[in-house]
Amino acid sequence: MKVNAGDTAWLLVSAALVMFMTPGLALFYGGMVRAKNVLGMLMQNFFSLGLVSILWAVVVYSLAFGGSGRLIGNFDFAWVEHVGSTLPPGFHLPVPPAAFMSYQMMFAVITPALITGAIADRMRFAAWAWFLGLWMILVYAPVAHWVFSPSGWLAQRGALDFAGGLVVHVNAGVAALAVVLVLGKRRGWPKRAMLPHSLPLTLLGTGMLWFGWFGFNAGSALAANGVAAQAFLNTQLAAAAGMLAWLAAEKLQQGHATTLGAASGAVAGLVAITPCAGFVGGMSPIWVGAAAGAACFFAVRMKFRFGFDDSLDVIGVHLVGGIVGSLLLGLFADAAVNGPSDGLFLGGRWGLLGEQTLAVGATLAYSFVVTGLICLVLKRVLPGGLRVSEDDEEEGLDVTQHAEAAYSSELV
Amino acid sequence: MKVNAGDTAWLLVSAALVMFMTPGLALFYGGMVRAKNVLGMLMQNFFSLGLVSILWAVVVYSLAFGGSGRLIGNFDFAWVEHVGSTLPPGFHLPVPPAAFMSYQMMFAVITPALITGAIADRMRFAAWAWFLGLWMILVYAPVAHWVFSPSGWLAQRGALDFAGGLVVHVNAGVAALAVVLVLGKRRGWPKRAMLPHSLPLTLLGTGMLWFGWFGFNAGSALAANGVAAQAFLNTQLAAAAGMLAWLAAEKLQQGHATTLGAASGAVAGLVAITPCAGFVGGMSPIWVGAAAGAACFFAVRMKFRFGFDDSLDVIGVHLVGGIVGSLLLGLFADAAVNGPSDGLFLGGRWGLLGEQTLAVGATLAYSFVVTGLICLVLKRVLPGGLRVSEDDEEEGLDVTQHAEAAYSSELV
Amino acid sequence: MKVNAGDTAWLLVSAALVMFMTPGLALFYGGMVRAKNVLGMLMQNFFSLGLVSILWAVVVYSLAFGGSGRLIGNFDFAWVEHVGSTLPPGFHLPVPPAAFMSYQMMFAVITPALITGAIADRMRFAAWAWFLGLWMILVYAPVAHWVFSPSGWLAQRGALDFAGGLVVHVNAGVAALAVVLVLGKRRGWPKRAMLPHSLPLTLLGTGMLWFGWFGFNAGSALAANGVAAQAFLNTQLAAAAGMLAWLAAEKLQQGHATTLGAASGAVAGLVAITPCAGFVGGMSPIWVGAAAGAACFFAVRMKFRFGFDDSLDVIGVHLVGGIVGSLLLGLFADAAVNGPSDGLFLGGRWGLLGEQTLAVGATLAYSFVVTGLICLVLKRVLPGGLRVSEDDEEEGLDVTQHAEAAYSSELV
Amino acid sequence: MKLVTGIFKPFKVSAVKDALKDLDVNGMTVSEVQGFGRQRGHSETFRGAEYEVDFLPKVRVEVLVDDRNVDDVARAMIDAARTGKIGDGKVWVTNVEQLYRVRTGEAGEEAL
Amino acid sequence: MKLVTGIFKPFKVSAVKDALKDLDVNGMTVSEVQGFGRQRGHSETFRGAEYEVDFLPKVRVEVLVDDRNVDDVARAMIDAARTGKIGDGKVWVTNVEQLYRVRTGEAGEEAL
Amino acid sequence: MKLVTGIFKPFKVSAVKDALKDLDVNGMTVSEVQGFGRQRGHSETFRGAEYEVDFLPKVRVEVLVDDRNVDDVARAMIDAARTGKIGDGKVWVTNVEQLYRVRTGEAGEEAL
Numbered sequence A, B, C: 001m002k003v004n005a006g007d008t009a010w011l012l013v014s015a016a017l018v019m020f021m022t023p024g025l026a027l028f029y030g031g032m033v034r035a036k037n038v039l040g041m042l043m044q045n046f047f048s049l050g051l052v053s054i055l056w057a058v059v060v061y062s063l064a065f066g067g068s069g070r071l072i073g074n075f076d077f078a079w080v081e082h083v084g085s086t087l088p089p090g091f092h093l094p095v096p097p098a099a100f101m102s103y104q105m106m107f108a109v110i111t112p113a114l115i116t117g118a119i120a121d122r123m124r125f126a127a128w129a130w131f132l133g134l135w136m137i138l139v140y141a142p143v144a145h146w147v148f149s150p151s152g153w154l155a156q157r158g159a160l161d162f163a164g165g166l167v168v169h170v171n172a173g174v175a176a177l178a179v180v181l182v183l184g185k186r187r188g189w190p191k192r193a194m195l196p197h198s199l200p201l202t203l204l205g206t207g208m209l210w211f212g213w214f215g216f217n218a219g220s221a222l223a224a225n226g227v228a229a230q231a232f233l234n235t236q237l238a239a240a241a242g243m244l245a246w247l248a249a250e251k252l253q254q255g256h257a258t259t260l261g262a263a264s265g266a267v268a269g270l271v272a273i274t275p276c277a278g279f280v281g282g283m284s285p286i287w288v289g290a291a292a293g294a295a296c297f298f299a300v301r302m303k304f305r306f307g308f309d310d311s312l313d314v315i316g317v318h319l320v321g322g323i324v325g326s327l328l329l330g331l332f333a334d335a336a337v338n339g340p341s342d343g344l345f346l347g348g349r350w351g352l353l354g355e356q357t358l359a360v361g362a363t364l365a366y367s368f369v370v371t372g373l374i375c376l377v378l379k380r381v382l383p384g385g386l387r388v389s390e391d392d393e394e395e396g397l398d399v400t401q402h403a404e405a406a407y408s409s410e411l412v
Numbered sequence D, E, F: 001m002k003l004v005t006g007i008f009k010p011f012k013v014s015a016v017k018d019a020l021k022d023l024d025v026n027g028m029t030v031s032e033v034q035g036f037g038r039q040r041g042h043s044e045t046f047r048g049a050e051y052e053v054d055f056l057p058k059v060r061v062e063v064l065v066d067d068r069n070v071d072d073v074a075r076a077m078i079d080a081a082r083t084g085k086i087g088d089g090k091v092w093v094t095n096v097e098q099l100y101r102v103r104t105g106e107a108g109e110e111a112l
């Protein structure tokens, strides 16, 4: 197919935007940890840009998008073979195949990076590196195949996921739960206050994420067309509604609208609109965003009730937001905007909601179980285990894992 | 009209770039305030991304661009009706209507955000929220309609504003003046030094603003064509010239070229070229930028002479820069580059300069009066008034308005 | 030639992305210096956005791209003449000439900015300003002409440089060496530890550079096509491989993988892939990136052995990385991907490697000598010389050069 | 020789400095500290969880004075720093056995 | 009146604060300091070069007490701050000749 | 027991530390402070407005020593910190009535 320059420009820009989200996420999380752990956090995220990109080129892209299997791809594109010349089966787009592969790579990079927020302040870097590699192959590749590859079993059944509500957010969110259950709580949590060392960094990260999310969602149209524009608009409206809903909830509950609440609500809205972005229209993104903003505000307290230390609320925001968005798509989907099926509200039929529920359930189950197994095996197999020692946790990841201090004065 | 992918790609990217300016502005301002007020500043800006986006979708877009009235739009696009399918009257562009609406939304978000720099360190967050909503409807919507809608009375008379010199900068700049007059000075100003708590944040914000401004100005061509390229080039040259002029002025006057001066001069140049970007060529952007850089350097001292506390110089930079640019367009406009009319220098006719002057005057008068009225009413009506208490001002906005600290160490 | 909107959109976005790299570089370096010198560093970089943009418009663009001379351009485009209407000789592209000129301008801005990392903490701002102007005219313009203009002698011989490995990295890298040799070491170096005052800023800068580099490399296709996509993919893979190689080397050598190592390795990979980006395919970018990551890790120690104070390793990363990439292109070039010639590995011929070696040698020699002369002359001619006084060096550049402090508390 | 140490509200530093200058005391050393006392702290919110922050930003001012001036200096600092609201801080005096100026090595009152 | 000064590991501040509260001592002033002592520092890496960092983050706690309470207060702080590992810090007592409360001007024990 | 406190230029910290090590004094506590004194401050510019900044960055070094060593320690610190230029700082000595090591509870000279 002849390459269309406009679509190609949009896809390349979108890929760059999604790449920019990972540093954005690093800073978003990095601002929230204590100063002694910020480099540890930044490193876990940047390392994903390194390791996952190479793994993607070598094998994971091929496993996710190659071939026409139901459950998993093949090795057709391994070792960067055919990547420059051939789009994966089922894709017919006027864009260079390397652009498509690069764009999808950026999703693969950020998905496991989301998990770093849950495990903040206590995981050994070496353990993270191992986890990252295994998770990409054993969890990300199959789940991406199920949903993003036209031959995947969830795609075939009719489940919809415009830009990764399932593959990225539900998947990483439930994986985060599995990891923190194996890893355990930070010392002193929840009694000891562990306050963000720099909220301006977190707000900067929020801005970078929000900006990049236009590439994430509107880029998922894979063309510069009306669907991309609709996804763009929906992205902004859901983020805005998520922010307002979170702020309203905390103002009512606690008397203050917080800056971190604004950031968190916007991210919650962005997460929830991700699966819906190109499939809904009108006021729907506002309802989706607002529902996610409010739901996630309440969800982030679950960890205190149930006693799992999801340090920076990956579960409360990404897992819950991803589920909210994926299910609400079953209600709000509008085939007149785009996509094969109407949701319950417009089509009056339960079919899509059923498929969405099944897809959420399948992703939850698979990712939770396999992630948990990876962690249990690594905990056993790695000489140092998954966690840093108590002393190292007290001293901080920066010095103990990376022999660096984030902030140095002239006294050394 | 058939969608052109190249133009659509450019418009979507530009919308994302303009969105990114609001976090950039937040950091630009946030770095300049004291550490106890930085979250207050960030919040006022991010909140604009939340509230204004929703208001835009619900009603403001329609008031600004709907219908063919002279003074104000209508409700055709309210509640996101027809937004995905129809461009506003007078626009014939090969881009998806939702892209156009999203792009304009980002201008609406950043315009009131500019005002936050003037009111730094002392406005109650709740008062800001009310102000923001009212200002968008009562001031932004009509002024945008006058200038940006082809049926608006200023547009009809032939006033030119390529990317918002009037609608964004003059409008927000004079509104800032009205607000600070009602709000009053910070305690201790100008005797007490209130120095920037982090100029690196401010320089980061400058970089983000500059980067985003290419979307702001070159995106206003609404197509990826020669006019966009010219606007792009002019944007860079004016920013550069503004920086050099400011630095030269302060070096001569005070003996030092400052980092904040470089940032301020660049922003001054960017403000001034905004109305001119697609209408001038050759060396003109350099003259416009340099004039603005020098003029704004001197203008920021007015506040000490006249005793109004424009904390971060919104008036000195945006109001003055916006006026400089809008009027110079009457001199430098070059119909051979683009646009309907030559300015005085190339066409030898005073007509355009007259229209520009009228447009500036109308914007100044309307925005000043209505903004002032909004503030006076809110001051009266809101239980807590516009300002925080003296104690809260001393303690800082972050803790008192948002129950947060920007920077926490491990002592709590 | 009729303008193609898709290519134009891509070129404009790429220009904006490359512009964004200079603030990114400023923060990348700014985080690494001590808190008393961070504004000095930011200023030297931002000032390049100011001065170089204007010089480019006035004369340097014309000297670099005008005419068809072998050694240097002419004045056809001086004072922004014909810039909006005419592409330089030898370029036949469906994009607006102003877009091309703007895109190349951003390369001119960042190239000398790279040097600021080597001279950190000790150069007078006025001396930097003079140096910057002279270097652009006497060094950048001719070298860019040799390589980037189709009529340049290196281009004519068949040397390849996709996006500036020679013109940007080797050129700035060897110039940095010349400058530090004239300028001398910082007081106390290397005995006194001068640790980064904020690695999070450096990591933020890394993210901005990496993001912008897609415009740098993939934009150098000057069209939104398959070559751009290939360059995009190669950029990501080389950055990732550079990171992994550096981390592996330092883990083996010193026992820790550092955050700054991750950033440095990624930059090394990005530098090395720059000349190759659109000319190689398959796994080659991974080998190029990995080679550069490892080579630069060892190269940054040379300064301790040879005793030159390349403060932030411009020589170790940009000079060495640029040479590695330019020479490896002679091995890995793949005409089936794009470009006129195969390298040694695919074509079995030494020709390209020879040309690359010659081009590297010519750039090294010319830039080193002329840069050295500029410095020697300025050292003599400028009343204050090149360096700040000992006391000023101790007090820091921020206060002494710019009368500002980067971080202020409320005590003044 | 005595050392007068004061804990004050941060924004009072320049008033204290001016008061000292008026007494011809031309030296002081200031540091940023966190104070806990009768003045209540505030609560901070982090993603919906509330934390009591007991510590409030204060400054610590140290002034070396000769014995004659102790009372005047302490008095002047107290007056300058007072807002009358809780949390204004403390001033205390300790004895200094020996004092040197680094630059010259001078000792005792000369070193002031 | 005495001043009890302690250097502790930073994360022990709240334990120390709680211990003081239990003794009805409702005031303290804390600052962030860098300590050098028997506890080994660590090495930091900067682009392949290694530097020994001798200083470790500590906090400095100052508590004004009346003479009767000195021993109890010192003892309570020591107990609260102890981890038993090297680097736990020091506590020392100095004499305070005069103390004032800024807000009221009260002097002596009244000022506590 | 005595406490020797010094205010120095920040870049002199490692020289002071080395001088102490040479005397076998293996402990000190350092904090960042702002000093005001004879040494002139500088003026800073903020958007065209100029402000005099009187405070200059200094470090505060505290060393606990037994009575015998006071003079040597003070002397060594002074020598190490001297640049001969204005603003080099002060050193002073105060009496310590009691000293404890937190880790062990040891008191007096043992605790050093």
Ligand SMILES: Nc1ncnc2c1ncn2[C@@H]1O[C@H](COP(=O)(O)OP(=O)(O)O)[C@@H](O)[C@H]1O
Residues within 6 Å of the ligand: D007, D034, D035, D036, D037, D038, D039, D040, D056, D058, D085, D086, D087, D088, D089, D090, E026, E027, E028, E029, E030, E062, E063, E064, E065, E101, E102, E103, E112
């Ligand atoms: N016993 C104490 N020891 C040391 N510092 C104290 C003590 N009591 C109070 N302070 C310091 O003085 C500050 C003000 O004390 P506080 O009790 O809040 O108000 P006030 O002195 O006006 O009664 C505290 O924040 C703390 O820094």
Ligand SMILES: Nc1ncnc2c1ncn2[C@@H]1O[C@H](COP(=O)(O)OP(=O)(O)O)[C@@H](O)[C@H]1O
Residues within 6 Å of the ligand: E007, E034, E035, E036, E037, E038, E039, E040, E056, E058, E085, E086, E087, E088, E089, E090, F026, F027, F028, F029, F030, F062, F063, F064, F065, F101, F102, F103, F112
């Ligand atoms: N002689 C000293 N003078 C001042 N402070 C000291 C002295 N010795 C130790 N310190 C402080 O006490 C802290 C702990 O001392 P260290 O010798 O490491 O452990 P310990 O007290 O457990 O033997 C040091 O980091 C330093 O802040």
Ligand SMILES: Nc1ncnc2c1ncn2[C@@H]1O[C@H](COP(=O)(O)OP(=O)(O)O)[C@@H](O)[C@H]1O
Residues within 6 Å of the ligand: D026, D027, D028, D029, D030, D062, D063, D064, D065, D101, D102, D103, D112, F007, F034, F035, F036, F037, F038, F039, F040, F056, F058, F085, F086, F087, F088, F089, F090
């Ligand atoms: N009277 C004082 N009380 C407390 N600290 C002082 C006093 N005088 C000077 N200092 C401290 O010593 C530092 C150097 O003093 P200064 O008068 O500038 O130079 P010098 O000691 O060389 O004469 C000051 O910055 C301040 O921190």
